[in-house]
Amino acid sequence: MSNPADLKYSKSHEWVRVEGGEAVVGITTFAQEALGDITYVEAPAVDDEVEAGAECGSIESVKAASDLISPVSGRVVAVNSELESAPEIINQDPYGKGWIYRVATDALPDDLLDAAAYEAVCAQESH
Amino acid sequence: MKMQTIFEKSVPGRRTTGLAPEPAQHRASDLVPGELTRSEAVRLPECSELDVVRHFTQLAKLNYSVDANFYPLGSCTMKYNPKVTEVVAAMPGFNKVHPLLARIGNGQGCQGSMHCLYVLERSLCAITGMEAFTLQPMAGANGEFTGVSIIAAYHRAKGRDRRIMLIPDAAHGTNPASAAMAGFTVVELPSRDGMVDPEAVKAAMEKYGENIAGLMMTCPNTLGLMEVHLREVAALLHSIDALVYYDGANMNAILGKMRVGDVGFDVVHLNLHKTFATPHGGGGPGAGPVGVCERLIPFLPSPRITRKADGSYEFLPDNPESIGHVGPFYGSFGVLLKALAYILRLGGEGLERVAEYAVLNANYLRAKLKDVLDEPYDRICMHEFVASAPAGLKALDIAKGLLELGFHAPTMYFPLLVHECLMPEPTETESMQTLDAFSDAVHAIVARAKEDPDYLAEAPRGLPVSRLDETEAARKMHLTEDM
Amino acid sequence: MPYIPHTQAERDHMLATVGVQSLDDLFADITADMRPQSFLASRGLPEQEVIALCEELANRNQSVLSFLGAGYYDHGIPAAVDALAGQSAFLTAYTPYQAECSQGTLQAIFEFQTAVARLMELDCANASLYDCGTALFEASTMCVRAARKRKIVLDEGVNPVWRNMLHTYAANLPMEFVLVPHRDGRPDKEALIAAIDKDTAGVVVQNPNFFGVVCDYADVFAAAKKVKAFSVVAVNPVLQAVLKTPGAMGADIAVAEGQSLGLPLNFGGPYLGLMACTKALIRQMPGRLVGRTHDKEGRTGYVLTLQAREQHIRRAKATSNICSNQNACALRSLIYLSLMGPQGLRDVAENSMEMAHYAARTLTAGIEGTQLLNEAPFGNEVALSLPVSADLVVQRCLAKHKVVPGYPVGRTYAGLDKVLLVACTEKNTIGQVGILLDAMQDVIADILQEEALHG
Incomplete structure (x- = not known):
């Protein structure tokens, strides 16, 4: 599985990339493949306070819906507005153009996983 | 040829006169101030009567229906809807009555309709063993909401704040959705061998104790199996005064064989559009009456109907303990009438035969399909059964293959516990020849698909459309002509 | 045995195929102690006796000259409504889950959604709800979810039958209703505006109101918009042909009792809940929606869509528990509107x-x-x-x-x-x-x- 090594992951299949004092959040290849063709992304709004481990939005496909659980805490500073009209970007490029929101944050929670540990979680779920 | 919409068939200025009255002498703007009126005419179709007749006659031809096709949709009980029930429901003496006529004087204007309501309530009590029924809920899910609201009201009246509703993992989605609407937190119970597991109930009771308000169960369950631990499970819940709810979706299997009121259920909803043969209407209207045991009667929706000593009927004043009004009046009367006519036609003995032949048909079909589909529960089923598509095939593809051969598909991908699930429910009104033909079709489809793996991917052929792009529909949201 | 086609020979053959001796063997899981002591005692009747009995009961209702309305009206119904909506290919089909063999129902719902949206001058409409009372409740929950606030300002001129239902449905939910009294049957718009504050999720009014009074609520809805609250109006769908529309007033959600559009009064049902809303609120909508799309050959077709809102996917988190709606009633209203x-x-x-x-x-x-x-x-x-x-x-x-x-x-x-x-x-x-x-x-x-x- 090609989960970038420089990212951190949550057990609920979100990824986080730290860029300066901000964290960028998206969902993983495993998650977007499980959902299938994504039809809608309900992201938090700019200035919302999100909390690590708490629901902050949802991702929908034709036959499924999945909660978006924020892997980090902080204030939302930007949201990927391209997903509004083209949610399929997440299917095409989940770790790049498919980012969902950015949070101003100083620190990541301790319980986030590295790529190897996350892949172990995925392997277990695939059974 | 593309099937145009009725709006596309519209021709400016065309109409059939004499359906609506002649234009009034006053325009709306003469009767109310002009600024309160609409600035543009409604863009409705402008068609002749024949245009409209032809349009909707052609549309009807694009549907499969019980009257034209075998429709073994599991959990939905797509039995034949007897025509006599339509005759009864269309009687002008019934369908022209305004509901508020019952509130005028002593209801003398509508005693015939009130008699029907009363008789149907008493009949449903006799059929289920419950003490009282409300006919108000307008569909199955609406009945579920009513039932769980009654459970909430019962605990509240006892001064308790109980928040947990236990629901088996294989339950219909409406169960958790209804419980949530009544303010409950849903705790899912894992099944064992396809059954509600008393050990899982005990574990939940240890964890949540007297915060448990009740348990919602479907029986036979959504796998088509009789729940064998019913009494034990009910006794466990009753030991903490939690209530047991019966989802009547699968009632067709047990008519006359078991009354849910006798075996410990406290609240029950029935789907008249399933068990009692009222037509599904392409998705409603249904009716979801709710029956309760004696101690829950005060919480039933208002108004309740009663028969007086002189044989006349009246609606009682609203009871302060009642959950209130789940429907505007007394239920979907037109649907209730059809169910009443069906019950009158069959009687108690006829209803018991329904269960026997519904279960016989399901088991016969199960036996016929055993060699071609994987059957995870190899035992006598009730009115329906679950099966998995054989290795390498998808349930969806088999379903589409059946459509191509003129059969409606079984329910698919439910319950989620069963891999590549197909759930056929033949109902008692289908003949052996129809079941044989369906079985032959499944055999033919599977054999062909094993030879030619691409064959099913293109199914269904020969229907008005082939498989439709659901992703496009969800992304583009073209929900009206104007969007 | 009415409606059961099996001959004795067929029954015996089928039992043998299953591998049991008798019909009762199929019910072995229902043990003797669980069998009923009594059951429905009445005997089945021949068809003509059922008709005669029901005719006698129908005739027990009095024929009266009635000026009752209160939200439910005795309008004329063209003969073609019964003839077309009564076609068994519509009536005896189920919810159109298998789109390829349900295009008749699906296209009719798409047309119904179009007609309702145009009647209200709002962006879209759903495939129907049970009645206006439940539609008002669902509209209120849409406001609460979308605004993430709890308070609903409710005009006393809203039909008391529907207001009663609102309270029943909201009894166990985090919603709060603030009732604004009428003045001699007229809405008190100043009081409505005064009742709207930063905690308000929605304002709910009716036009014409229960007393028949016609009003323009644009200023009330504008006041709601200022505090990020949503506006709901219940309308009379027939009068909507001539009265100022919910869309023109700036409402976010319109609901109506659709009975007037080709449904008989029928002593209380089945009726028809209409609901239309702005595009921004589509994903908050309860119930079914049909969308237009294409098949692989590029042919136009219709499917159930945006199902992730619904109970069969989202279970306890669905926008509503509604499954069966009032499809056959919605079809009647579409045919009625097309004929008119x-x-x-x-x-x-x-x-x-x-x-x-x-x-x-x-x-x-x-x-x-x-x-x-x-x-x-x-x-x-x-x-x-x-x-x-x-x-x-x-x-x-x-x-x-x-x-x-x-x-x-x-x-x-x-x-x-x-x-x-x-x-x-x-x-x-x-x-x-x-x-x-x-x-x-x-x-x-x-x-x-x-x-x-x-x-």
């Missing part, structure tokens, strides 16, 4: 309004001490203030003249015991209003005389 067209629906609305205005003039002129409850504009229903108890007048008129002059408002509004709500449709005639006048004059004279005798 824009001009026909307008003619129905204007004739109904005109007759109500005629009745109001006739009754106020012809019965001493009878006047309009207020001077506000009204549609096809009007509130009259009588010199005596409206309840008594209605009871006596039914008993003595087989006429029901309307709904006695005091049943649901304290202090309005003398107020009568009179509804008319295009079916009513000047002659019928004359009969109504005679009946009311007669019983009111009786009542006044009795009151004089008994002091």
